[in-house]
Amino acid sequence: MGILIKELRIRNYKCYESLDVELNETSLLLGANNAGKTSLLEALELSFTRYKRISEELIFIKKDEVLNKDKEIIIDVLILPNEESFDEEWFNLFGKLIFEDDEKDRIALRTIIKYNQIKGEYDLEHKAMTEWPDSNDVLTFNDYNSQRVTSNILEAIPVFYLDAKRDITTEMGDKYSYWGKLVKDINLLPKDVEEIEKALNDINNDLVKNSEVLEHLSSSLNKITDVVDSEKRSVEINPVSRKIRDLNKGMEIRFNDKDSESFSIANQGMGTRSWATFLTLSAYIDWKLLEMKREEKPFHPLLLLEEPEAHLHPQAQRKIYSQMQKLVGQKLISTHSSIIAAQADLSSIIHVYKNGCSSSINNIAIEKLKSEEIRKIKEEVLKTRGDVLFADTLILCEGETEDQVLPIFFKEFFENEPFELGVNIISVGGFGNYKPFMTVARDLDIDVFILSDGERNVIKAVEKAFSNIFEGIENYKVDERVKFLPDHADFEKYLLKDGYRQEIVETIDEINETKNFINTYIEKQQSRRGKRVETADTCQTCHQHIYSEQTMDYSGEEGFDKALLDWLSKNKTEYSSLIGNKILERKGADNIPTEIRNLFSQIASIKKYEISKKYRVFDIEEVEQ
Structure with a gap:
């Protein structure tokens, strides 16, 4: 293609007070609705548009700010050659607009939108800058090239904008x-x-x-x-x-x-x-590319594609991304599709989010990551849980049980489904798998909270990973963001110790449609003690069935709990959500286990979420005691 639009700077345009963003040959804009993705596309479009009617509503203003007619919109683009210098076609087109920076050719174009007192409306003007100023100097910089930005230059970088409301039947009737x-x-x-x-x-x-x-x-x-x-x-x-x-x-x-x-x-x-x-x-x-080649004119199409996945099923979304990659030109794509995000290079992802009264962006800092860490983010986060890229808050947990019961307790505590508050609850599948999720959350400014098992080795590993990733970040102390289950327990053992044995037993009996199921299970296991029994395993060397002595002792109250936990460990996915619903049948505020309630209270305090009156009263009583 010969050139690349490397950087875009926006000042005072729509939801952006100040934004600097680097672009790749393909850049992917991710973010929630109304975060500012479309505004970013439109700003880039204005950079290469000769005429457009401008409304004062396009100018960024803060809450309670009165618009001053002297306030201007500034949109700057930095254009680089693919090599150190522009090739002959682009050199002849840009001519004296080219300047050198670190002995490399550069073009810096500025779009200014300002109020024209005589015409009583806003004008759009394109100028070429003599250098690429520091970010802090954008608003005050006024050193422009005396040569005009000609129509030929803008026509050589045509903008193709495809919005989300596209329909071929409408297109066919529009000349x-x-x-x-x-x-x-x-x-x-x-x-x-x-x-x-x-x-x-x-x-x-x-x-x-x-x-x-x-x-x-x-x-x-x-x-x-x-x-x-x-x-x-x-x-x-x-x-x-x-x-x-x-x-x-x-x-x-x-x-x-x-x-x-x-x-x-x-x-x-x-x-x-x-x-x-x-x-x-x-x-x-x-x-058009064929036409420009025949006429020996430079051509760098700029494709601004809004939600290309609209109305397409998941398999079609995978196909359309590969087709977009094959398009000639530089592409800036906004999407809500985790499927498309999973196919993109991490370096191409631009996360757009609201930051106070203005919109802002961030990226996954891949330059700080090793190749194995990048692979894990791609495989363990984007390909399986790509929806985290659109979350406001993550609650990470270790196992399947927590993954199923936490949303149930969350809805009870906050009187909203997690997704209604922008919260994703995710099982990472083992305490060693928190790191990729925490890395993505840190770089994309997504709040993170963890409910972790309390075994000594787990506590040590999680605290170390958390401290390393969030080192130096304000309000990210382990004791404020991570809740370890007490008494070195995993989640199932914690539920027993916190007084929910009856709910667990009742759930197991209901599923198996019998009473005292665990007692019957214990009797069967005890009758097998001392007998030589065939297990489900096979020897990897001789491929013969393995025989072992049954030595499990389930006697007494402690043995009953052991049997209960052993049964649950074999059937987690079947029982987890049902146990959560059974616990919620309790009438008091203790129908949410203590440590989970404490975690939710901490989340509410940091995120300013409204919680149920029932639990607000309960928390106040606990504090007073």
């Missing part, structure tokens, strides 16, 4: 759409045009002549000459277009699914129609 631009001149030789139009005339005449209905309608319409003052006028009915230039008005796309009859694209679902619009854009860019 200014990419479809309309592509088919308005189908590029036939004059000789061919003459022959085809003669054939079209013959077809029209034959259709009218051989159709009694059309002939009757034509005769009736020609009576208009009785009221129009002309003897030479007549009315024609054209079942098909007579002129090549009008063919696009009657064009139709038909979709054939294997052996079925073909149907108009207008009768297809929104997914197919949205994808067809995307493919039309691809065709248009490829065609």
Whole structure:
């Protein structure tokens, strides 16, 4: 392509008071709704747009700020050559606008939007800067090149914006759409045009002549000459277009699914129609590239794609991302799809989020990560739990039981589902797997809380990983963000110690449709003690079944709890959520286990979440005691 738009700076545009963002050949914008993704796309579009009507509503203002007419929008772009110097085509185009920085060619273009007192409206103006100023000096910098930013320069970097509301049926009726631009001149030789139009005339005449209905309608319409003052006028009915230039008005796309009859694209679902619009854009860019090559002109298409996954099922989302990667040009893509995010390079991800009254961005700091750490983030976070990229808060836990019961208790405590507050509750599958999630959360400014098992080795490992990742970050102390279960317990053992044995026993009995299921289980296990029994394992060397002596002792109250825990460990996914619901049947505030309630109280304190009145009263009583 020859060039790359390397950096974009925005000052006072819509939701951005001040933003600096580096761009790659493909950049992916992630973030919640209304975070500022579309505004960032639009700002980049303005950088290469010659004329556009500007409203004062595009100017960023703080709460209670009165807009001053002197306030300006500034959008700067830094353009680099792919090599140290621009190639001949780009060098000839940019000419004296080129400056050197560290012995490398650069172009810095500025778009200024300011109020014109004479016209009483805002003007859009493009200028070339003599250097790329420091970020802090953007608003005061005014050293511009005397050479104008010509139309040829802007046309060499055309912007193709595809918004989320795309529909090929709408595009086909719009002469200014990419479809309309592509088919308005189908590029036939004059000789061919003459022959085809003669054939079209013959077809029209034959259709009218051989159709009694059309002939009757034509005769009736020609009576208009009785009221129009002309003897030479007549009315024609054209079942098909007579002129090549009008063919696009009657064009139709038909979709054939294997052996079925073909149907108009207008009768297809929104997914197919949205994808067809995307493919039309691809065709248009490829065609323009051929034209520019024939004319030996530089060409760097800038593709701004908004939610390309809209209306597409998961497999289609995977396909469309690979198609986007093949498009010629530099791409800036906004998405809500964790599937698309999982396919992207970590270096291409730009996370957009609200930061007070303004929007801001951050990235995963891959330059600080080893290759194995990058692999783990890709495999363990993005590919399986890519929705964390859109979260406001993460609650991490170790096992399956916590993963199932925490959302139940969360809804009870906060009177909202976790997702309603932007919270993701995630089982990382073992205490050694917290690190990738914490790394992503740190770099993307996502709040993190952990409910961890309390074994000594677990506490040591989790505290070390947490301290290393969040070192130097304010309000990230282990005792404020991590809740270790007491008495060196895992979650199931903690529930027993915290007084929920009855709920666990009742749940197991209900699932197995019997009473005293654990007692029966103990009796069976005890009857097998001392017997030589075949296990489910096999020897890896001789492939013979392994025999062992049963030595488990489940006698007494302690043995009962041991049997209970052993049974749960084999059936976690079946029992976990049901146990949580059974515990919630308690009428008091202790229907949420103490340590979980304490964790939620800490989250509410830091995140300013509203909690149920029932638990607010309970917490106050605990503090007073």
